[in-house]
Amino acid sequence: MGERRSALILLLILCSLLVAFSKIDLVKALVINADGTVDQPDAVERTGDVYILTGDILTLNVNRDNVTIDGNGHRISYPTEVAVMLSDVNNVTLKNCIIGAEGMQAGIVLLRSSNCVISNNLITKTRFILPVSFGTSGILIQSGGSNTISGNNLTDNAIGIFLFQTSDNIIVGNSIKDNSGGIIIAGSMNNNIYNNNFINNTEHVIDSGFLYNDVVYPSINIWDDGVTGNYWSNYTGQDTNGDNIGDSPHFIYENNQDKYPLMTPLDIEVISEFPSWIILALFITATLVIVIIRKTLKKGIQSGNYL
Numbered sequence: 548m549g550e551r552r553s554a555l556i557l558l559l560i561l562c563s564l565l566v567a568f569s570k571i572d573l574v575k576a577l578v579i580n581a582d583g584t585v586d587q588p589d590a591v592e593r594t595g596d597v598y599i600l601t602g603d604i605l606t607l608n609v610n611r612d613n614v615t616i617d618g619n620g621h622r623i624s625y626p627t628e629v630a631v632m633l634s635d636v637n638n639v640t641l642k643n644c645i646i647g648a649e650g651m652q653a654g655i656v657l658l659r660s661s662n663c664v665i666s667n668n669l670i671t672k673t674r675f676i677l678p679v680s681f682g683t684s685g686i687l688i689q690s691g692g693s694n695t696i697s698g699n700n701l702t703d704n705a706i707g708i709f710l711f712q713t714s715d716n717i718i719v720g721n722s723i724k725d726n727s728g729g730i731i732i733a734g735s736m737n738n739n740i741y742n743n744n745f746i747n748n749t750e751h752v753i754d755s756g757f758l759y760n761d762v763v764y765p766s767i768n769i770w771d772d773g774v775t776g777n778y779w780s781n782y783t784g785q786d787t788n789g790d791n792i793g794d795s796p797h798f799i800y801e802n803n804q805d806k807y808p809l810m811t812p813l814d815i816e817v818i819s820e821f822p823s824w825i826i827l828a829l830f831i832t833a834t835l836v837i838v839i840i841r842k843t844l845k846k847g848i849q850s851g852n853y854l
Contacts, residue, residue, distance in 0.1 A: 618644030647671035
């Protein structure tokens, strides 16, 4: 009898945790205003210009310069919408976020923003939906420039990274894997793209060219740092001296070559999809409930009294 009571109590605790978890921040659209104030202030801990998420949220809009937003391993995900919008801002750092929901329109959008850093984020499941958005992608940089995209995991998106009329960005140390398009480049020049893993994308790079005086020219970007380039899962060249760099360049498009393609993928550490402590708590509680219920039922069956 005591064990059955314990099992019921644990089951109630588990149900309560599941209900609480399902309601965490479901209505929160977080906005950091130009004056530093925050809509939904209970969703962050603020120390000066550093904002740390305290739970999962639906969307994030950043309208202030010179701030750091640390996702702290929390999720930003709202289907059919843009998860994170950085519009007309400078010197913003966004890191340690999990971004993705089935049917999400775009993960992170930098619109007319410069000198921003997007690092150590997991971005997944951005998809083309109706109405189709031109910017459907894991990370979109439109206008602006001189941003750094580093250490992100872009997996299972329509497009991993979209560069649209932007220049002088650095894209380094990212895992760009299993997307329909790894990177789309549209009217964007002089971006430095190196030390990334391009793995099993339907097309690693799509270049729609650069329009000038009604003539479309191929975009010209830089695909190595002068020593090492990127890893390409479809590279077929040889490495005769064993230095892990291909003997021949990897052809991308006209005037675009990775001169130093890597023979093996880089070891890129990226954020885990389920870092939150609550997942562990739910797992432990569920395991205890299952064990106790199984023991209770077994004893009840053996004694003939399990109702």
